[in-house]
Amino acid sequence: MKKRVAIIGAGPAGLMAAEVLSQSDYEVHVYEQKPSAARKFLMAGKTGLNISHAEPVAQFIGRYDQAEWLEPWVRQWDAVWIQNWMKDLGIESYIGSSGRVFPIEMKAAPLLRAWLKRLQQQGVQFHYRHQCLELNAAALTVKDLVSEQLAVQHFDAIVLACGALSWSKLGSDGAWQQWLAKDEIEAFQASNAGVERQWSTFMQPVFGQPLKRVEAWVDDQAKTMGDIVISYYGLESGLIYKQGRALREQVKNGQTMQLYLDLLPDQTIAQLAQKLQPSKKQSLSNVWRKAGLDTAKASLVRELVAKALWNDPLALAQKVKHLLIPFSGFRPIEEAISCAGGIKREVLTEQLQLRSNPRVFCCGEMLDWDAPTGGYLLTACFATGRAAAEGVQNYLSAQE
Numbered sequence: 001m002k003k004r005v006a007i008i009g010a011g012p013a014g015l016m017a018a019e020v021l022s023q024s025d026y027e028v029h030v031y032e033q034k035p036s037a038a039r040k041f042l043m044a045g046k047t048g049l050n051i052s053h054a055e056p057v058a059q060f061i062g063r064y065d066q067a068e069w070l071e072p073w074v075r076q077w078d079a080v081w082i083q084n085w086m087k088d089l090g091i092e093s094y095i096g097s098s099g100r101v102f103p104i105e106m107k108a109a110p111l112l113r114a115w116l117k118r119l120q121q122q123g124v125q126f127h128y129r130h131q132c133l134e135l136n137a138a139a140l141t142v143k144d145l146v147s148e149q150l151a152v153q154h155f156d157a158i159v160l161a162c163g164a165l166s167w168s169k170l171g172s173d174g175a176w177q178q179w180l181a182k183d184e185i186e187a188f189q190a191s192n193a194g195v196e197r198q199w200s201t202f203m204q205p206v207f208g209q210p211l212k213r214v215e216a217w218v219d220d221q222a223k224t225m226g227d228i229v230i231s232y233y234g235l236e237s238g239l240i241y242k243q244g245r246a247l248r249e250q251v252k253n254g255q256t257m258q259l260y261l262d263l264l265p266d267q268t269i270a271q272l273a274q275k276l277q278p279s280k281k282q283s284l285s286n287v288w289r290k291a292g293l294d295t296a297k298a299s300l301v302r303e304l305v306a307k308a309l310w311n312d313p314l315a316l317a318q319k320v321k322h323l324l325i326p327f328s329g330f331r332p333i334e335e336a337i338s339c340a341g342g343i344k345r346e347v348l349t350e351q352l353q354l355r356s357n358p359r360v361f362c363c364g365e366m367l368d369w370d371a372p373t374g375g376y377l378l379t380a381c382f383a384t385g386r387a388a389a390e391g392v393q394n395y396l397s398a399q400e
């Protein structure tokens, strides 16, 4: 009789596990509580599916907070591997000027369609609208959400690919956490999320406006450059996401969450101070604008720098290039692009097998790793999906 393997979750990690497992002589069942597969993956494709990144692999691996853990898998199934894999599915890709890898059509849907078709041809059995409610050893209690019927199914191995907590309407609701002991999971936190700050009413006219080409950093950490959007709730952008790990560290250490900005990184303090000299012929706003402070940047300076310094060119220049912004926290986890936290590395073997339940393997965003946006999230979901599936193959062949 064929060995039976269940995969819970038809997101990118679960589908990649299914791809590997369906190449062995197993009966592979994918349970997905939503009516269709990979809803978050499709959402990721809405603004252009950034599936990986073509930077040198050492730099690439350094983007993860659990670099050492993920390295063997991400090296093996890197951006080049992903591009070839897509090509094999009939989807051409390209590398953008920033090194980001996208399918040429940008969307996720054509890739997903081709992928699901191939998985079905390889014999994977999909059970949509089927929610796994309980996990006991190798038995799953599954609810058919249409008929409301419950069934207990037994498997030789189970892959958990249930995702983390954000955007729960797309399926990843975190209910799986009850299947594990509390100390097996690092508490989830919002990642790749905006930061919150209560602005004064003077900031309202610049809500939605970008702070262009600024540098951001946390304490003595590395600076990153890019744009930031001023929002009614605080600040948002990929540049903020890149500082997320350092911001979370501040909270963990009991410090106030705060970020430094250099609003005009192309000018030295001396150059800027020269331009910020008050003039009898020009208004302060004009002087600031000519010095490079557009409306959004000038509003932020007015909001955060004491008025007493506005006519002191050197002190003002120093502030513009070293502007401290405290925040009250991150946006809610529900809105975050991804989550930090998840199943801890030490409760898993090197095969991503749960030490407390050797028939269960875990992959994707439900594991305790994190990375900024830029294709790193999907790359690690694919890679851990494959690694968990190989773990299952090794485990099952050792049983023979």
Ligand SMILES: Cc1cc2nc3c(=O)[nH]c(=O)nc-3n(C[C@H](O)[C@H](O)[C@H](O)COP(=O)(O)OP(=O)(O)OC[C@H]3O[C@@H](n4cnc5c(N)ncnc54)[C@H](O)[C@@H]3O)c2cc1C
Residues within 6 Å of the ligand: 008, 009, 010, 011, 012, 013, 014, 031, 032, 033, 034, 037, 038, 039, 040, 041, 043, 044, 045, 048, 049, 050, 051, 052, 130, 131, 132, 133, 161, 162, 163, 164, 166, 167, 170, 171, 172, 173, 174, 175, 176, 336, 337, 338, 363, 364, 365, 366, 373, 374, 375, 376, 377, 378, 379, 381
């Ligand atoms: C708006 C947005 C944009 C993004 N853009 C990018 C991007 O451009 N590049 C990038 O790299 N990443 C991006 N991401 C992140 C990326 O989509 C996720 O990291 C990835 O989808 C996680 O994959 P996963 O398979 O681990 O989990 P998920 O994709 O969350 O899939 C988990 C699946 O498990 C199912 N499930 C959960 N519990 C059960 C249960 N009990 N029974 C049955 N089924 C269950 C869920 O319904 C879900 O379908 C984006 C995310 C968002 C929200």
